[in-house]
Amino acid sequence: MSTPAEAPVVIVGGAMGGLRAAEALRRAGYTGGVKVVGQELHAPYNRPPLSKDVLSTVVTHEAVAFPERAATADVDWVRGVSATDADLEARTVTTDDGEVHPWKALVIATGLRARRLALPELPGRQAIRTLDDAIALRAQLTDVARIVVLGSGFLGCEVAATARKLGCDVTIVSPSDLPIVRPLGRLVAGEIQRRHEAKGVRFRLGRTVEHLDGEDRLTAVALDDGERIEADVLVEAIGSDCNSEWLAGTPLDLTDGIRADAAMRAVSTDGMAHDDVYVVGDIARFPNLMFDDVPRRVEHWNIPTDTGKRAGAVLASWLANDGSFADAVAQPFTPMPSFWSNQFELALQAYGLPSLADEDGIRLLDGELSGDAIVGYYRGDRLVGVVGLGMKAALLPYRATIAG
Amino acid sequence: MSLCQNYGQCVFEAPRIFHLNDDDKLEHLAEANDDERDQVESAVDVCPMQAIRIVD
Numbered sequence: 001m002s003t004p005a006e007a008p009v010v011i012v013g014g015a016m017g018g019l020r021a022a023e024a025l026r027r028a029g030y031t032g033g034v035k036v037v038g039q040e041l042h043a044p045y046n047r048p049p050l051s052k053d054v055l056s057t058v059v060t061h062e063a064v065a066f067p068e069r070a071a072t073a074d075v076d077w078v079r080g081v082s083a084t085d086a087d088l089e090a091r092t093v094t095t096d097d098g099e100v101h102p103w104k105a106l107v108i109a110t111g112l113r114a115r116r117l118a119l120p121e122l123p124g125r126q127a128i129r130t131l132d133d134a135i136a137l138r139a140q141l142t143d144v145a146r147i148v149v150l151g152s153g154f155l156g157c158e159v160a161a162t163a164r165k166l167g168c169d170v171t172i173v174s175p176s177d178l179p180i181v182r183p184l185g186r187l188v189a190g191e192i193q194r195r196h197e198a199k200g201v202r203f204r205l206g207r208t209v210e211h212l213d214g215e216d217r218l219t220a221v222a223l224d225d226g227e228r229i230e231a232d233v234l235v236e237a238i239g240s241d242c243n244s245e246w247l248a249g250t251p252l253d254l255t256d257g258i259r260a261d262a263a264m265r266a267v268s269t270d271g272m273a274h275d276d277v278y279v280v281g282d283i284a285r286f287p288n289l290m291f292d293d294v295p296r297r298v299e300h301w302n303i304p305t306d307t308g309k310r311a312g313a314v315l316a317s318w319l320a321n322d323g324s325f326a327d328a329v330a331q332p333f334t335p336m337p338s339f340w341s342n343q344f345e346l347a348l349q350a351y352g353l354p355s356l357a358d359e360d361g362i363r364l365l366d367g368e369l370s371g372d373a374i375v376g377y378y379r380g381d382r383l384v385g386v387v388g389l390g391m392k393a394a395l396l397p398y399r400a401t402i403a404g
Numbered sequence: 405m406s407l408c409q410n411y412g413q414c415v416f417e418a419p420r421i422f423h424l425n426d427d428d429k430l431e432h433l434a435e436a437n438d439d440e441r442d443q444v445e446s447a448v449d450v451c452p453m454q455a456i457r458i459v460d
Binding site: 020046048049064066067301302305309338340342347349390391392393396 | 415448
């Protein structure tokens with residue numbers, strides 16, 4: 001076993017956030033060892049197409065893989081293993097194949113996993129989080145298929161739209177009273193429901209799935225009000241859980257993900273930030289001073305890249321041990337949350353955190369909701385988020401206002 | 405797949421190279437200079453469709 005001085009930086013999590021952290025270490029001049037330990041068998045790939053193009057056309061891993069960069073060619077990738085334990089004193093991570101990986105710095109990028117219904121396994125039940133999930137679902141989306149999507153967030157609505165475009169019979173079942181209501185508010189959520197219904201998607205809102213019919217394969221789902229919907233496929237898009245259990249033996253604050261400071265250093269329950277442990281991606285609960293100092297987890301596409309770059313740069317400075325670390329930590333870090341969604345002809349684009357808006361702080365700023373529109377989200381007088389239905393160029397000045 | 409969907413994220417990273425016009429269409433305005441390499445690398449990273457490739 002190597003001594004800690006020779007140990008590499010170990011990045012746990014082999015998806016986008018881990019990749020961006022490794023690249024940022026190299027960009028900042030760190031030339032020592034980097035090992036990435038991850039559950040995925042595939043090299044890091046882009047997830048947004050999983051609910052769209054991957055479901056409607058034949059797409060390979062190659063088509064969605066992130067480009068490999070020369071600077072990270074010497075990174076040691078260990079795929080198909082999951083971390084089971086970490087020791088922040090001894091500076092080790094243990095994986096489920098029994099290996100112990102010593103590190104001189106640790107980057108936590110284990111992300112989220114799809115939450116599943118607590119019901120018996122049955123062919124026809126599908127999650128959609130990984131490329132393999134999407135490929136398995138695609139094979140079942142024939143034009144005679146009857147699909148029930150449980151969950152009406154972005155993912156559920158995108159899968160529903162894609163399946164409907166392929167000719168499937170689609171019903172969205174959701175405990176919410178409107179689709180995508182938490183991130184977008186009632187005004188836009190109502191319009192999204194209207195557009196889905198106009199395309200023939202049915203909604204069963206305020207409902208959940210209680211029971212599944214079928215012996216060898218799903219034949220129907222039973223809702224909590226007794227309704228029975230014949231179905232060949234049930235897509236479970238009911239949110240995600242944080243892959244943080246492997247850190248249970250550490251002093252880190254594991255409340256809703258893993259707490260980090262604005263330098264992306266992991267924070268213990270006593271409030272101490274670890275200079276040698278970093279958190280990146282949608283598992284990180286960190287403050288964004290663009291809005292306030294409240295640590296939040298943000299599940300937007302840009303977050304693994306922004307936090308990975310930030311963590312890599314700060315960590316490289318700590319590893320360089322050249323007196324630059326305090327300055328690196330003190331650099332402002334205010335990434336602009338950005339998200340997108342394509343559902344039928346709707347191209348929705350958003351900046352900021354619309355979910356922070358006051359209940360009466362959501363206003364139509366431009367256009368018409370039934371067509372192209374811009375909706376503003378205010379907390380007090382301050383614009384904290386903006387959503388465009390189309391109108392991408394017209395949205396840009398509002399982005400600048402949010403940035404302040 | 406991997407075709408530009410006019411999200412415009414690259415515009416913030418490399419404003420001399422990319423532009424979102426009034427018709428919501430992304431335009432490639434210019435070839436990057438050597439000293440704009442980092443900007444274009446960032447533009448590659450932030451493209452939701454991963455539609456940007458650097459050709460040396």
